[in-house]
Amino acid sequence: MTLAAAPDLVTATSLAAAQNENLAEISNVLIYSAMAVYTLAFFAYIAEWIFGSRSKVARTAAALTPRGEAAKKAPAVTVRKEGGTAVLERPKVVVRAAAGARDVPDGPGAHGGDEQGDLFGRVAVSLTVLAFLVEFGGVLTRALSVQRAPWGNMYEFNITFTTTAVGVYVLLLALKKNVRWLGLFLTTTVLLDLGLAVTVLYTESDQLVPALDSYWLYIHVSTAILCGAVFYVGAVGTILYLFKDSYESKLARGGKPGGFATSVMERLPASASLDKFAYRVNAAVFPLWTFTIIAGAIWAGDAWGRYWGWDPKETWSFITWVAYACYLHARATAGWKGRKAAYLALAAFGCWLFNYYGVNIFVSGKHSYADVGMSALTAIGF
């Protein structure tokens, strides 16, 4: 056993430390730059919505009037005539609304068909992509500066989480999904979250203890962050669904929603589409969440000698899992579809949020295992 450290080892590590501090500086600059670009994107999305309000569409109302009801029943004729001679076309598929759903068309998006609005929307998307890349750089340099995965504390977790959430959005756009309507809601919350991260939660970069040195942990935490980001996107969809659904119900009952509500709601997708979007997003990530919990259990088994011990973090992951299972079940249970299921989805996302913020802040007891592995868990927040 050595009673004193070799001196050259000491200088080597302090040199490395200086370099790491540089990287940490760069990371901070990148995060602030990303915030600036997100702010620009935010204003561009606002402009899209404002210019879009010039166009007055009332598709929902039209679709919900009795005439619209009748028109829906008849499928479009698929072969038509042109200039007297029959021109044959390939058959077109006529889509009918699912059982029990209103047959409301999707809104045109925030730009509402307005050309200038659309231009701003495109600018906003480009800015979002740019901000995403800059923030990603910030996360990456942070990771390099601490020589480990960037989720050692709440600050790092938050920047990784927002990057991932925006990444999911950008990916959906790249897959040509109709999700631009998410942009404003996403950039707003991302900005709030980043503001919180750089002010309240900021932590100097530091390294982890050996208990964290397990690839299961890397798998576990990275999938947990990804799941959170996707659940978050799903939750935004669910909230908008609830608003749009109220709006449609009001119209269907013959009510007259306010001008602002009409202007905004008319441009969003139909409530059925929002509901479907939220479902697909949540359902797609549920198996991954299941996997995340199991990966965590495997790691806990290696680190602590028990794969499940009802620690508050474990308990809340389980509660979140059961809550999402409730939501999926509700969608297959008569009398629970629609709004009730949506409330369950929001409650489930609330559980997820509480598991990260609430359990870390309000529930103590992780240091309770007076062993080697434990401070590890506290250190990474899990």
Place this chain on the structure above:
Amino acid sequence: MSTTSETGPEHTPAGPGGAASDAAAREREQDRELGEAGSQLSTAPKEDLPNLPALGVVGWARWFWRQLTSMRVALLLLLLLSLAAIPGSLIPQTGVDETRVADFREQHEFLAPLYDKIGLFNVYGSVWFSAIYILLFISLIGCIAPRTWQFVGQLRGRPPGAPKRLTRLPAYTTWRTEADPGQVREAALALLKKRRFRAHLAGDAVAAEKGYLREAGNLAFHLALIVMLIAFAWGQLFKSEGNKLIVEGNGFANTLTQYDDFKSGNLFDVADLEPFSFDVKSFTGTYERSGPNKGTPRTYETELVYTEGAYGEEKTTTVKVNEPLVIGDAKVYLVSHGYAPVVTVRDGDGKVVFKDAVPLLPLDSNVTSSGVVKVLDGYRNARGEKEQLGFNAFFVPTFGGSESGTMLSQFPGLDYPVLALSAYHGDLKADSGIPQSVYQMDKTKMKEFKDSDGELFKKMLTPGETMTLPGGAGTVTFEKDVREWAGFQMVQEPGGGWALGGSIVAIAGLAGSLFIQRRRVWVRAVEGPDGVTVVEMAGLGRSESATVPEELGDLAGILYDRAPGAPEPEPSTASSEPSEPSGSPGSPDSPDPQAVPAEGAEKP
């Protein structure tokens, strides 16, 4: 299996507002329109409306069973389960942290007995928590068994025939062709089979279905849940868990008596202990030397020589914090570490009465440690009387220097070790029969050694230094040898393999259940009144998918190539198309905004 039969509005499933029951009613109406064709797209139990049961015990039992295995009750039980798990995360739990429970009891004299009564200190083992999950799993079994049965039936049978009016289905397309109806049906059958649909000819239409893996996956998922629960329960019942602190150079054999402490499940038997033994060769800990994390451990590992079974051969291995040693069902974890300075005690004549490494327990992350050195036998005091010696020991691996003003360790590594001892003599009461901690001293029969000022005699020693006890009572030497000790946890929890297997099946099944779409396609080809063949195609899936119309368009495009379109009949005959007996054709000028073009529609 048919869908819910006609019931009055008062029997519609729960729902406070009219809207919910309205939607449900519309749904049922739609279901009826689709009839047999829409049924069996999943094996989900049909909602039984809460009718009052027929009289008699059997009637009530059947009613109760139907309720318990319904989706609605499963959902409620799931909800209950998530709610019931919450208090256990907020209130200290005996299974997780005894000391916090004890603290809580002290602080809440009124609440604690109440909590005890309803099991809030042991939520996950409480009667009510168990009741919820046991009910849920009975419900699950009661639901899975018939569903599996039904699914097997569906696999044996054939996809249901085409409904009368295909126009009613969620995705629909039609065209007229010169081709013979029989030929169209043959082509359709071949095409669907090539696309791996299960397809057959039923009357004037081809019926096809695909995506059975969805159902299989869902069933596998729910079955795997049962396997996981049983494996978990099994593990809890047969589990054993014990701790042992071992100084470098010492060993351990896996028998009950060797443990410092030991816990086990209700059905555990001592004979279940895996036979093995090991010696601790060395422990290595390295720590960050600089930066904000100075002192954070970088490596923690220990080298062991172990033998499996009673006469196994010796093997060498390294155990780290995240890498336990696995022997059969048992796992050996490295869970803690500390220092054991070697201390020699001599009596007044210079005879060695004690020489050993004394393990001390760490108090903080820089391994400031404390403990007791006990000399039980062999010591005689200056007057030649038998006596026992006790020393309270306080140890720091890195002393801050006397000017630092603190006795706390500055670093977890052995940079400047200092051992502080205070000395007592008398009777340690080790023979009183009450088990004693080796880290504590019972001072009731002990007297302090006094220094020249009449204070408790105490000294700080660096390695190699010796202190002389007052009155010729002997000497104590802190040898130039500080060993390290490692704390091990030995855990045996059977059923882990089953739990893992179950979870893998669960994830795979879940993925199948959520990503695969089960859908049906029908292709009807009949001769119209004007002798031209009318082809109709329709698709049905669960409402969540947009792929059904896309796939239908794709199929229609291919089939259209094999049975190309025929000229449109005169408008007068158009309205009497056989497929559209009642619907009023929409205006040709306003094509449906949601029509999806068939694949390749733009190509000439």
